[in-house]
Amino acid sequence: MHKPVQWGILGAAKFARQFMGPAIHAASGARLAALATSDPAKAEPFQDFCPDLKVFDDYEALLASPEIEAVYIPLPNHLHVEWSLKALDAGKHVLCEKPITMRAEEFDALIHKRDQTGLLAAEAYMIVHHPQWQHVRDLIADGAIGDLAHVTGAFSFDNRTDTGNIRNRAETGGGGLRDIGVYVIGSARFATGQEPDTVQSAIRWEDGIDAFTEIRAQFPGFTYSAYVSIRMHPHQEMVFHGERGLIRLTAPFNARVFGEARVELHRPGLEVLVTRFPADDHYKLQVEAFYWSVRAGDEYPCPLEFSRGTQAMIDRVFDGATPL
Incomplete structure (x- = not known):
């Protein structure tokens, strides 16, 4: 050590x-x-x-x-x-x-x-350090659900009463898309290794910040739909729907805080295999990955180039959005 x-x-x-x-x-x-x-x-x-x-x-x-x-x-x-x-x-x-x-x-x-x-x-971007996401990426790559057809994502919470919060202030780069949109977008990119061909979006603006955003995209081989909001009841979920199965994450972004991290693998015959991750702390794992990169030269799991790709898709969501 x-x-x-x-x-x-x-x-x-x-x-x-x-x-x-x-x-x-x-x-x-x-x-x-x-x-x-x-x-x-x-x-x-x-x-x-x-x-x-x-x-x-x-x-x-x-x-x-x-x-x-x-x-x-x-x-x-x-x-x-x-x-x-x-x-x-x-x-x-x-x-x-x-x-x-x-x-x-x-x-x-x-x-x-x-x-x-x-x-x-x-x-x-701590979620890529969580073993549930590495498990999901492996399942998709190994063909556990057949060819991927569609990905859905959702992330929401309600902070409308917290008026001083930087997420509610346009001048500090607030809004839902930058704060939590990175998760529904970045996680899909991480799990599939794909980049979108086309992006469509709609945004409900509130005092200069995006309070609700709906996203639709076409990736190579699969379609994608997601929404994020900072004005709705707390919810988070990611689903990867294939031709022969489905993967569902119940606490994809705030593991242990929102609930126990579970990856459900739905297979033919209504069989559901559940893998649980009750104790993993992705913040701690992120710091430890940083250590191994700094001290031993290990490849860091989330380089700036990956984060740039997520931001590029967020930019496309903002630039092409129709108002709600």
Whole structure:
């Protein structure tokens, strides 16, 4: 085992406090060493589970610390590219929350800087690290459902009362598509290895953000339909429907939080085989994959090029959408 990667977090975001901070702290090959926040009170919950955490009062000071090797960036969407580039310039590996960019072409600067510095830079697209998605990809590739005919996806929650949330603010890159559309789109791309030929969409706008988005697409060999909303009852599901079977994921995106991760394989004769994943933590697995890439040179499961493909499809959804 190599020495642990020394991590810092830029900003005391709620998501970092509840999920990624504890995951970094718990992961093998990682040490949560520092947090940057201008409000000392926001650091206290992090220090509850990580008492030796060093707290910086600004982001630049953390990036200047020679102790820190990698940074996790949970800032508002519109700040992701700026601070990812600053971190790479400071010699730090980067794991940045999704969406790491607002448009696909913004990936080019990140990919160039990654290659120039030789550092690891990646979007925190945690689901590809979960074994349920690796299982689904293998099932499809092995022909467990025959030829794939159609994929459906859904992801929704309701945060209309949380008016201060960055997801409800257009100026911070809010809306449902960037926040959760990456899951219904990226997971289909990951599981099938395919890119869409055509994309159609419709969006219901609300104060400058997309509150509901419906997507239809044609991939090579199969059709696709999905919706995302931040104004509907919580729900998530992905279904891969083949000519001789069907794969259904019951908690595809928030495993353990939304419910137990289960992959159902529906086969002829109404037979259903269920594979359960009750304990896997995809946030922790993501940090551990990052460690093996940094320390041992292993291929990272979610490179920037993959994330760029998801953003390119999101761009097509936005650009071609009809209003609802």
